[in-house]
Amino acid sequence: MLVQGQDDTLQLKEFNVEARITVTEPYKRLVFDSLLRINAPTNLAEVLTNQSTVYVKSYGQSGLATLSIRGTGASHTQIYWNGVVVNSPTLGQIDVAQLPAWLIDEAELHYGSGSLVDGSGGLGGGLQLNSLPQWGRAQVELQQVIGSYGEMQSGLKARYGTSKWQGVSKLLWQQQENDYPYRDFTQQETPTVNLANANYKQWGAVQEVYGKIGMHDQVSARLWYFNSDRAIPTIMTIAPGTATQTDVSFKSMLEWSRAKGRWRHQFKTALLSDELTYTDPDAALQSEVDTRSSKSQYRLKHYGKSTTYTAAAFYDHDQALSSGFDEVKVQDRAALFVNYEQNIGQQLLLTLMARQEMIDGKASPFAPSLGMRYWLEKSERFGVKINISKNYRAPTLNDLYWNLGGNPELRPEEGWSAEGGVIYGDGTPYSLEVTGFYSTVTNWIQWLPNADGVWAPQNLLEVENKGIEVVNELGFYLGSMKVALNAAYTYVNAINKASAHAPSIEGKQLIYVPQHKLSGNAVVAWKKYFARYNHQYTGKAYLTTDNIAYMPYFAPANLQIGRRIQQKKHVLTISAEVRNLYDEAYQVIAYRPMPGRHYRVIINYRWEP
């Protein structure tokens, strides 16, 4: 398992491994835990931009952000909150800038078909966002962030209880004027102007209660509320407008689990609600999307001497009312999942998993996966892993029912993927993970005008993605200074393999998929001081399917320097951060400027009685 560099000023967390749904070793994953906190990220988009080679399509600081993993689209990454999918049933994707890091304890990224363990649809992967109990631990944490362009972020976290029960409360309030200056290269005099209509105000609360009953049972209740008000900026070549969007998100979950002997049971049921209101007075436009979902699942796991069996059943109900629908649209999904793991000797692990889903009574494609991990030596430091899987993504409610254009005849996008890699070491002092991947997706859904001139989705494209991911980590001491370095590189060749409508794009790279992405982090800790330097490079990405226009590379860096002051059980950490250290002018999305050099001060106080 590779852990990204972290310094010793940050506490390690004791995770309740039993409660976690994770992929087994043949599948690649990436865990973000302390990194959710080190530089007080506003949202998950920031975390993933800085700490992974996932391509985050960001429409400006704190603007809409979606993920592209291994060359796939935004709706090919499924995002899970404590094991239930939270992608919008209408849009199929979720804005990761609307997922505040403060309210999440741990994030885990499952690449490619490793996400079959979570659910279907993760042709790119799955991102698990988890909150977990820390038994017997009481803690109060307060955090205040003050940054450029009116950024304010205040957070409170409290853990309390006994070894039998624990309560967790979190509060977050954040806002920013977000009126950062940028050079407007679309005007002849290239004036410096301030981004307009990009401010936001958000607040959220989480309440969780965990309890142990007797020797074997554990119950929990989780509530999540997040309210976001933000202005939606236009692009550089359009005069600022007054469009705004409000998102209100409520999630709740009840969970029971039992660990007795070799058996584990887990049952959870969740109710989710999301309300989105978009208003653009200039276009006399107001659109609303209200979705309600209930999601339940039961997992049974048996640990044998050398085998582990898992069986799971899922039932999801989604309903949505949208300005784009003529009535409430409903979708029901039922799924069965099995996983079998066989250890042969100490070195070989074989896994087999399969998922079969029914959507509105219609069988989805069967999705099996076969994986193998082999340690080349008994010390478990050097291993190889391979897996092959089938996965699919069902059309969204918008794809099926949008009025006009929705196409109820759409078939799911189907993909085959294979992954193979080498893992070496555990980061002390060095570790390396090299993974190659290959996947094809057929029936890729594309919206185009139909014969009557109405934009409608069709199963049009065949896409082939292949590439390589390299993660290096190095940790060592220089005298009393602790140093952790990591560098990750991703190469993605994602091409249109066949297009029924536009054969001229065959063999061309998909738009907004950079071939190269590089990310490097250096963390040093010395006595009470720590510093972190982060630098990323994102190569050019094409803007047109015929690859004639492109976004150039960008390579912003961040530097954070801090000091920890500890007095008995009180820990105060004060740090200052310079973002976009070299004041690079860049855009991720065309004509959506990113901020130049800017600053933040982070004050974190923790009390652990």
Added chain:
Amino acid sequence: MGTMKQLLYIAIALVLLACNKKEVGPQHYLEEVELSAGGVYIVNEGNFMWGNGSVSFYQPNEQEVTSSVFQGVNGVPLGDVPQSMVKFNANYYIMVNSSGKIEVVDTASFSSVATITGLNSPRYFLGISPGKAYVTDLYSNGVSIINLTTHQLQGQIPVNGWTEALLMASNKVFVANKGADYVVVIDPNLDVVTDTIVLSKTPNSMVVDGNDKLWVLCDGGVSEEQPVLYRINPNSLVIEQSFTFANINASPGNLQINAEGTTLYFLNQDVFKMNTLANALPGSPFILAGGRLLYGLGIDPKTEEVYVADAVDYVQQGVVWRYGVNAAYVDSFKAGIIPGFFYFD
């Protein structure tokens, strides 16, 4: 330690990259712009909110095309969703719809003369007098009055909803009121609406024929009503004839006419051609779409050659097809993204 060295090199490379003078924002290859008289300008809308609209120039004699003429000459992008362009006085006026502006460029060099800002969503331009023009608009609930001397928005003639095509006939200005199923009549001296002609759903394009009759094409909305082609007497404002399309799902548009004013052309998936004296809609297409999604249509007034545009997948250079008077293929070339409008110099 080999790895340390490697990491150091990577760090140095990254710092060098970051300090390097670099490209910012969307990039594409820009050609040397050479304009000549008698060419065809293609207005390419680009994608909404992608800022990739452009104007291409095609010289029919040499069969040569130049992309991104505005950016090539002026060094800055044209803007978001240019809709139409027209020559008036000694300038071209380019309506840049989503950018809410009109770019005014010199006809000889295409270099920027002025930018008229403050419009909501300009669509089409009609020069009224050397100092005054009307511009229709998607959202502003009115026809904008532009002062061509000061290059400023001077006022507005209130009209409810989306206003689209406009033209002058019998000393009146006729405006297709796409949002309200009317053709609105404006007195160009007083800048007031004087009459309203009630038609069927969504009038989208208009022409005047050689007999000074006004032709209006209504597409019927999205499968709401049957599309209708009207012939109207611009003096009496009486509907003289109406041709109803049988298929309610059809969405005809882009009504054009040849220079003599004797032959109508329009798009209805395929290209259709109709004599102004015909007493029925044409039964068979003039040029078949043949799997293409035909988006724009233009008729060269000098040769009556037909230009149609195919936006392909809407995220790449569109293709323009040029046909002779007998519908025979002459040439095809790549324009910009989503070519939608032709201006024949």
